[in-house]
Amino acid sequence: MTGRHGLDEYQRKRDFAATPEPAGTRKRARRSEQALQYCIQKHDATRLHYDFRLELDGTLKSWAIPKGPSLDPAVRRLAVHVEDHPLDYASFEGHIPEGHYGAGDVIVWDRGVWLPEGDPQDGYRKGKLKFTLQGEKLAGSWNLVRTRMAGKQEQWFLIKSRDEAAREQADYDVTAAEPDSVLSERTLVPRQRGTARKRTEEDPPKPVKRPGRTRKGAATKAPPQALPGAVAADLPATLTPQLATLVDAVPSGDWRYEIKFDGYRILARIDAGRVQLFTRNGHDWTAKMPQQAAALAGLGLQSGWLDGEVVVPDENGTPDFQALQNAFEAGRSGGILYYLFDAPYLHGLDLRAVPLEHRRAALCEVLARSDSDLLRFSEDFTEQPQSILDSACQMKLEGLIGKRAGSSYVGKRSSSWIKIKCGNRQEFIIVGYTAPKGTRTGFGALLLGLHDDDGQLRYAGKVGTGFDQATLTSLHRRLQALEIARCPLAKAPPAADVRGAQWLEPQLMCEVAYAEMTRQGVVRHAVFHGLRTDKPAQAITHERARPAKAVHSRSGKRDADDPLAGTGVRISSPERIIDPHSGTTKLELARFYARIAPWLLPQLRDRPLALVRAPEGITGELFFQKHADKLSIPHITQLDPALDKHGALLVIDSREALVGAAQMGTIELHAWNAVAPGLEHPDRFVLDLDPDPALPWKRMVEATQLTQTLLDEIGLQSFLKTSGGKGLHIVVPLAPVHGWSEVKSFSHAIARYLAKLLPDHFSAVSGPKNRVGRIFIDYLRNSRGASTVSAYSVRARPGLPVSVPIHRDELSELQGANLWTVGNLFEHLQELGEADPWAELPQVRQRIDDDMRARLGA
DSSP states (O other), rough: OOOOOSHHHHTTTTTTOOOOOOOOOOOOOOOOOSSOEEEEEEESSSSEEEEEEEETTTEEEEEEEETTSSTTTTEEEEEEEEEEOOGGGGGGEEEEOSSSSTTTTEEEEEEEEEEEOOOOOHHHHHHHTEEEESSSSOOEEEEEEOOOSSSSSSSSEEEEETTTTTTTTOOHHHHHHHHHHHHHHHSOOOTTOOOOOOOOOSSOOSSOOOOOOOTTTTTTOOOTTTTTOOOEOOOOOOOOOOHHHHEEOOOOOEEEEEOOOOEEEEEEETTTTEEEEEETTOOOOOOHHHHOOOOOOOTSSSSEEEEEEEOOTTSSSSOOOHHHHHHHHHHOOOOOOOEEEEEEEETTEEETTOOOOHHHHHHHHOOOOOOOOOOOEOBBSSSOOOHHHHHHHTTTEEEEEEEEEOOOSSSSSEEEEEEESSSEEEEEEEEEEEOOOOOOOOOOOOEEEEEHHHHHEEEEEEEEEEOOHHHHHHHHHHHHHTTTOOOOOSSSOOHHHHHEEEOOOOOOEEEEEEEOOTTSOOEEOEEEEEEEEESSSSGOOOOOOOOOGGGGGOOOOOTTTTTTSSSSSOOTTTTTTTTTTTTHHHHHHHHHHOOOOOHHHHHTTTOOOOOEEEETTTTSSOOSSSSTTOOTTTEEEEEOOOGGGGOOEEEOSSSHHHHHHHHHHHEEEEEEEOOOOOSOOOSSSEEEEEETTTTTTHHHHHHHHHHHHHHHHHHOOOOEEEEESSSSSEEEEOOOOOOHHHHHHHHHHHHEEEEEEEHEEEEEEEEEEGGSEEEEEOGGGSSTTEEEEEEEEEEESTBBOOEEEOOGGGGGGOOOSSSSSSTTTTHHHHHHTTTTTTTTGGGGGOOOHHHHHHTTTT
């Protein structure tokens, strides 16, 4: 044994200011109220391999398996013992930057729980571990055995035991059959090896460190204390940039205007003098811009996130996007200018809530210390905005960016930042190309595609001009690597447009200017401006300009198409961030509840509610409220106090009341299992399947299917919804004829029956200790006064997930209970269309009878 205990070696090998991996600052004791977890991470580092990790003694014991696990007992897979990892690493996915230990992409290929046979500490010490895996992909009995083979690190073998889960390697290669992540939509396409050049002494270090000496006066000073809204905060590892909304004209109101640069959006992270440069999607481009990173290091900043755009000017000083792309491809960063326009973090302070003008003044003060021509401050203009736009268009610039005076910085697309373009221009997906004609080489024209509102990839025309010879040659090589036999479009385009076309995997994106787009969505008179690599292909749709009058001119006023219009509720502190994870504001949550009202209100009608309020956001104190007390919630209904001895119960029965609840800090809405005035007779019961957090999602799906099958067999129809957390809710509608004690007793009998039938899978006893490695069937929500989070209610959890009804046949494809959030739910609802999973629920009126009780042994 090498005595590889604790996390010292893990921490020594990593720079957590530069890598997104969890720091694991201390070893945690084993959690007695949770099963032992395992994970297997697919890691595309120097070589593609699989990292096998078992939780033991508060850390993840780790082995690198070059070829990955095999289900064949005759195949022994080499497993190289490496340093312990922190428990938080089990859910890590992301990119480890180049130049750092383990550089490359990581996904969670499998996860679940492991059940050791015998004493795991003794087995680990002796080098012989036998255990059972219960994961998303792996199952059955396995062995880890230490060998006597020599090497810098211990050499073990991972071997599958002969059981029902075993399969011959020749028949089934689990790593090839199931290559993707179990946590996300990620997969890994291995990088081509051996093509990267070796580093030389002329190459800059990564990440760039601040030079040992700086100019006189460049030392960091504390910022002025007059920055309103600044909050002391640790520097976050990642930052999502604010994006602008396209509008069709200059809006009214108090706006600040800057030039819209024709370049790449780049964010600079500075921590302890170290500089890293990231694209808007979080890709580390520090190595591509060493001189810009060095110039930022010379500012003498200790910490900060700076936001800006990099460009290459042409001979007239106008940004040239194709020249920028050529500079990156040739590795020439000396001509790239970095225009900076915002500072969301600076000097140990979170400035996102600081008004725009104050943030930019602080940034301007910092850049005044720069002696580099590569760093520029993006100036704003005080002239009339229409004349600024006219001048920008005459100078062949792309347009303007407008920012509302006094606005905060939010990490998403916002109407407080707008863009006004001089002409039609946007990104397209390259779906094919035509053969060259005449003297042209490479290709003739690029065939373009866009995603429509339904997510289908549609034909959008072609572009055959704007290429120089170097672009034709280099781009043709990239196109050839993506050639496929079949058209990738949802509908075949006109044959005359694509005769003799070579189709491509829809991965490359380009920026194109065009005169107009026809009603059929096809561009005319298009001109190629360059490839784009800073956006995901699935995000490319037709960007339609909003009417300028629809953009509110002050944060307290609303867009013309605002869902809050007509509610009569004023949202105080509208820009307050209630979820730092997603950057969602109080105003945006209120808009969500106004917009979801047609789906949510039928679930709430006449049902007493318990509100979960978070006046300071989800990271602050949460309040559970069942009665109005002294808090006045706009438009909310109070039931007759005689219905409940504790006071008047709350009911929400209108869009105005939903918005009023959001105004008073409500995040979650929990509903009774009965409707007024018949509160003594529940009209449903709920089984909340609450899993041990370490269990793989597959176990959750199986448990739900088993429970619904039992309900089918005893004659009860049931409906499903995600909890918005870790579990699932099974809702069983009833005729309101039974009493509370009868319904609770019956739901308890279901839980006891399943726990007795499958004791290793289910528990009918509450408490974390009783669900270790199992799923607790929570029947306790079926008492009078108890409640369950409503369908379409938001949850007070990071990302603001939503509890969402699902079709029963969706269950097997579901990847988690918190997939839909405030940010993406409406896309899902649009996909569903009229196929409401709960359409039949209101008409189902079932009774509990003696035969059902007898079959459960109740």
